[in-house]
Amino acid sequence: MGETIRFGDTAWLGERIDGLAARSDRDGESDRGVTRLLYTDSWKEAQHYLAETMKEAGLAVRWDKVGNLIGRLEGRDPQAPVVLTGSHVDTVRHGGHLDGAYGILGGIAALKKLKESRGTPERPLEVVSFCEEEGSRFPIAYWGSGNMTGSLDWRGGGDLKDEEGTSLAAAMEASGFGREDQPDSRRYDLGAFVELHIEQGVLLERMAKQIGIVEGIVGQRRYSVTLRGEANHAGTTPMNMRTDAMAGAAEMIVRLELLAARKASLVATTGRMQVAPNIPNVIPGTVEFTLDIRHDNEGTLSWFCDYLIQEYEDIANRRGLGMTITPWLATTPVPMSLELTEQAERVCAGIGLSNRRMFSGAGHDAQLFAPVCPTAMIFVPSRGGISHSPDEYTSPEQLADGVSVLASLLYELAYEETAS
Amino acid sequence: MGETIRFGDTAWLGERIDGLAARSDRDGESDRGVTRLLYTDSWKEAQHYLAETMKEAGLAVRWDKVGNLIGRLEGRDPQAPVVLTGSHVDTVRHGGHLDGAYGILGGIAALKKLKESRGTPERPLEVVSFCEEEGSRFPIAYWGSGNMTGSLDWRGGGDLKDEEGTSLAAAMEASGFGREDQPDSRRYDLGAFVELHIEQGVLLERMAKQIGIVEGIVGQRRYSVTLRGEANHAGTTPMNMRTDAMAGAAEMIVRLELLAARKASLVATTGRMQVAPNIPNVIPGTVEFTLDIRHDNEGTLSWFCDYLIQEYEDIANRRGLGMTITPWLATTPVPMSLELTEQAERVCAGIGLSNRRMFSGAGHDAQLFAPVCPTAMIFVPSRGGISHSPDEYTSPEQLADGVSVLASLLYELAYEETAS
Numbered sequence: 001m002g003e004t005i006r007f008g009d010t011a012w013l014g015e016r017i018d019g020l021a022a023r024s025d026r027d028g029e030s031d032r033g034v035t036r037l038l039y040t041d042s043w044k045e046a047q048h049y050l051a052e053t054m055k056e057a058g059l060a061v062r063w064d065k066v067g068n069l070i071g072r073l074e075g076r077d078p079q080a081p082v083v084l085t086g087s088h089v090d091t092v093r094h095g096g097h098l099d100g101a102y103g104i105l106g107g108i109a110a111l112k113k114l115k116e117s118r119g120t121p122e123r124p125l126e127v128v129s130f131c132e133e134e135g136s137r138f139p140i141a142y143w144g145s146g147n148m149t150g151s152l153d154w155r156g157g158g159d160l161k162d163e164e165g166t167s168l169a170a171a172m173e174a175s176g177f178g179r180e181d182q183p184d185s186r187r188y189d190l191g192a193f194v195e196l197h198i199e200q201g202v203l204l205e206r207m208a209k210q211i212g213i214v215e216g217i218v219g220q221r222r223y224s225v226t227l228r229g230e231a232n233h234a235g236t237t238p239m240n241m242r243t244d245a246m247a248g249a250a251e252m253i254v255r256l257e258l259l260a261a262r263k264a265s266l267v268a269t270t271g272r273m274q275v276a277p278n279i280p281n282v283i284p285g286t287v288e289f290t291l292d293i294r295h296d297n298e299g300t301l302s303w304f305c306d307y308l309i310q311e312y313e314d315i316a317n318r319r320g321l322g323m324t325i326t327p328w329l330a331t332t333p334v335p336m337s338l339e340l341t342e343q344a345e346r347v348c349a350g351i352g353l354s355n356r357r358m359f360s361g362a363g364h365d366a367q368l369f370a371p372v373c374p375t376a377m378i379f380v381p382s383r384g385g386i387s388h389s390p391d392e393y394t395s396p397e398q399l400a401d402g403v404s405v406l407a408s409l410l411y412e413l414a415y416e417e418t419a420s
Numbered sequence: 421m422g423e424t425i426r427f428g429d430t431a432w433l434g435e436r437i438d439g440l441a442a443r444s445d446r447d448g449e450s451d452r453g454v455t456r457l458l459y460t461d462s463w464k465e466a467q468h469y470l471a472e473t474m475k476e477a478g479l480a481v482r483w484d485k486v487g488n489l490i491g492r493l494e495g496r497d498p499q500a501p502v503v504l505t506g507s508h509v510d511t512v513r514h515g516g517h518l519d520g521a522y523g524i525l526g527g528i529a530a531l532k533k534l535k536e537s538r539g540t541p542e543r544p545l546e547v548v549s550f551c552e553e554e555g556s557r558f559p560i561a562y563w564g565s566g567n568m569t570g571s572l573d574w575r576g577g578g579d580l581k582d583e584e585g586t587s588l589a590a591a592m593e594a595s596g597f598g599r600e601d602q603p604d605s606r607r608y609d610l611g612a613f614v615e616l617h618i619e620q621g622v623l624l625e626r627m628a629k630q631i632g633i634v635e636g637i638v639g640q641r642r643y644s645v646t647l648r649g650e651a652n653h654a655g656t657t658p659m660n661m662r663t664d665a666m667a668g669a670a671e672m673i674v675r676l677e678l679l680a681a682r683k684a685s686l687v688a689t690t691g692r693m694q695v696a697p698n699i700p701n702v703i704p705g706t707v708e709f710t711l712d713i714r715h716d717n718e719g720t721l722s723w724f725c726d727y728l729i730q731e732y733e734d735i736a737n738r739r740g741l742g743m744t745i746t747p748w749l750a751t752t753p754v755p756m757s758l759e760l761t762e763q764a765e766r767v768c769a770g771i772g773l774s775n776r777r778m779f780s781g782a783g784h785d786a787q788l789f790a791p792v793c794p795t796a797m798i799f800v801p802s803r804g805g806i807s808h809s810p811d812e813y814t815s816p817e818q819l820a821d822g823v824s825v826l827a828s829l830l831y832e833l834a835y836e837e838t839a840s
Contacts, residue, residue, distance in 0.1 A: 201653065202656075206661070222701075231809075233620050233805070234691055236622075237622065251674055267655060269702075270667075271701055280710040283691065360656070
């Protein structure tokens with residue numbers, strides 16, 4: 001059993017979270033949100049701010065080919081597998097100050113605390129600021145962790161364009177990355193990855209737990225459903241002579257909610273809808289809506305989606321609606337390392353923090369590392385479950401608790417003798 | 421009992437319907453629709469084309485202050501109340517060639533036929549091309565018939581603006597109308613109004629009837645319903661912790677359809693929906709949708725809307741959604757003249773045309789005249805019920821049938837000795 005490390009310097013962490021949040025694009029004075037899209041000026045300012053913060057913490061700083069920023073605390077055995085922590089520096093548009101940022105700055109804080117209190121680790125300890133995770137600028141996500149773990153390739157993003165028509169390759173080059181002479185992002189030296197993150201949900205708050213230990217990240221399916229009926233006059237078409245795409249969509253969305261509520265821990269959402277012609281006195285001829293369905297078990301997720309689509313076919317047939325269902329995202333659930341999960345629970349018990357295992361309903365960089373090396377995720381509560389919003393909030397004490405758990409776990413992984 | 425007039429010159433009518441449809445704005449070569457918005461160049465060309473057609477038919481042509489075009493066949497008693505027919509020259513964007521146009525050209529055809537075959541009427545006979553009915557350019561409808569019947573005033577449209585910011589007053593002036601020296605639109609000399617129109621619904625086609633005789637025009641209620649929930653993460657918010665504005669809207673739209681189907685001849689439509697933030701992986705925080713509800717009985721219509729709103733309040737309360745329901749249109753059902761309706765039925769029987777009484781689910785110029793003078797409406801079938809579309813279609817023979825009924829009814833009203 002390892003020693004516990006208690007992190008208490010809430011002022012140091014709070015100042016740096018504010019400092020990083022200040023590196024943001026703003027839509028005028030009243031914009032409280034953080035907007036930091038990949039390879040933009042505010043993104044560059046943020047990464048350089050983090051590089052300075054890493055140096056201040058006594059870490060050796062380097063960059064990789066796609067712009068991931070890495071701070072290293074060298075181990076007694078520099079060849080030993082690296083113990084890595086970190087998260088992403090980019091944000092959604094008008095996002096919060098903690099999503100991603102907390103995992104990087106909490107990681108730097110943990111390494112600083114370990115270096116100051118415990119000196120040189122046995123194995124190298126690193127903290128990474130991934131260049132991108134959200135997919136907010138280009139239609140691709142996990143650009144940083146994907147390139148590091150080999151599921152994405154830095155040469156492969158060339159055709160992807162942002163809203164202004166700038167390609168990912170051009171944006172990368174303009175910000176000084178993507179050069180042949182820069183170190184490859186792909187890593188083969190990883191021993192473990194631990195990501196610290198805000199929950200972005202209400203579970204810990206509602207259950208009054210201080211720490212969430214992620215068992216796994218849910219699998220996701222996303223679909224676009226297009227219904228084609230007849231756009232007719234809302235006044236002259238009797239109810240029994242209609243082929244109303246909106247009424248069909250409404251029945252399908254009600255069915256989605258009903259079926260999802262019956263299945264424990266499954267979530268299902270229609271977030272987007274487009275109606276044509278979208279005129280009050282015309283029966284909608286075409287309605288397109290999205291499905292976002294997530295569950296922690298691949299079999300259940302797959303069965304649910306198949307069953308739902310059958311039900312939708314019944315509804316469409318009964319109503320005489322044409323229907324096209326297009327899948328556009330499918331990920332399987334990703335389990336975290338059971339060994340690291342149990343280790344994190346012991347760490348929480350040692351510090352005296354209440355905790356619970358949980359699945360992450362959101363995607364995270366950690367899911368890219370799970371197939372590559374033992375991976376764990378630590379959550380702290382999010383007030384009201386609010387995220388991707390300027391109203392994102394976790395108290396300084398809760399943020400410090402997360403860093404204590406992270407530092408203690410990293411201590412066990414990097415400083416202690418291995419069991420073997 | 422009157423004589424029956426049979427109109428058979430389908431070529432004359434067809435050529436002029438095509439001629440009028442050619443006076444249209446076009447979005448490129450492939451645009452088959454008719455777009456003729458109030459006071460635009462294509463509108464002016466259309467009215468002048470109709471003026472020439474009226475002259476060709478032997479009618480005396482004049483214009484009124486708002487741009488209504490009138491063709492008159494003088495009566496032996498020029499002071500007798502005028503028997504008026506006609507419809508509107510304007511269209512929706514990308515509309516069809518018959519909506520409005522048929523009522524004007526069918527009216528001219530009827531007067532031409534009467535003049536040629538029966539000579540001078542006892543009472544003046546007029547056909548009008550109303551400048552506007554659809555509300556497609558400015559946020560006001562029935563600008564022509566409203567000014568003629570006194571429910572609208574030509575000075576009152578000044579603040580209304582089109583999408584380009586041009587005011588109704590400025591557009592009217594630019595097209596040569598709205599001058600002090602032009603004859604007032606308001607009429608006090610009307611003895612009867614008869615409007616010929618395509619059905620814009622499927623009832624006559626499904627019932628295999630040649631003529632529809634309108635008993636009345638339905639009353640309408642329109643509302644905007646705004647639901648406010650919580651925009652949360654689609655992955656991290658369990659189903660039982662959501663306040664999902666989309667799921668609430670879907671339940672309300674399903675309820676609308678269910679309740680409407682139980683009430684004979686009531687129609688209810690959600691034609692428009694706006695979702696915010698409208699992102700696939702975010703639970704919608706706000707959904708706004710429209711209700712368009714119509715029925716022929718004011719008591720039923722009013723009761724239905726009250727009941728529906730109560731149900732919606734229950735749904736919103738159960739789901740914890742904030743709700744605002746804003747009414748923005750309320751018209752009461754308008755009965756047509758029972759005497760003229762029965763007269764039209766006798767005319768159909770005399771000619772040998774199958775017919776049925778029906779309510780109009782769409783609004784028409786006739787509803788403005790019903791409170792002012794005895795008013796009737798004659799429908800001919802619409803193929804597939806399609807209207808406000810380039811696919812609008814009624815066969816030449818069906819169009820001629822409608823003109824025969826109109827001419828026969830106008831003959832009784834304008835040529836025969838009055839019963840008194």
